[in-house]
Amino acid sequence: GQNIDQPTEMTATEGAIVQINCTYQTSGFNGLFWYQQHAGEAPTFLSYNVLDGLEEKGRFSSFLSRSKGYSYLLLKELQMKDSASYLCASYSGGYNKLIFGAGTRLAVHP
């Protein structure tokens, strides 16, 4: 089967660091994606991991452990504009089908 799990909601303080976890079980794993989606807008691509380890992109980093079926998105120096839903997604069965988790709604408070 295919399953992607992530927490439903998280809150954090402006300037802090937050880690959003994602566990997955997909057939024919071909990499893991993170998307950001602000309310009322389309998802935008943040990061892609296909090999184990940490990928850093400015304030955002993403980590993957294929043996554990686990990924996380790390957001540093949080800003109010980071309040959004963060979607974990994985290609399954080749490069055709992108399966999404339910998303984690992050609220950043002053």
Next chain:
Amino acid sequence: SAVISQKPSRDICQRGTSLTIQCQVDSQVTMMFWYRQQPGQSLTLIATANQGSEATYESGFVIDKFPISRPNLTFSTLTVSNMSPEDSSIYLCSVSVRGENQPQHFGDGTRLSIL
């Protein structure tokens, strides 16, 4: 990344009618997809739009309800047929170029409300 234009951006429709949503990309792309996002939920893949052949539908979605066209490598349409209030949702077009490290990119979506 590709620029994806989706039309209409929103619509309010009567029960029993049909609406066709268009997705235009500014460059040739290998893969085009249609997703649905119901209120407060994540994205569910409806189908893969195949150029020159019938779309590949996911479980729970059928061609009679969601006919899809893809006449070339830059354009696709999704029709939501015989609409009911349960079809109220955001419909999103996405595209990708097949290959390693290629994410899908999304259009702005069509917000559909059925009365």
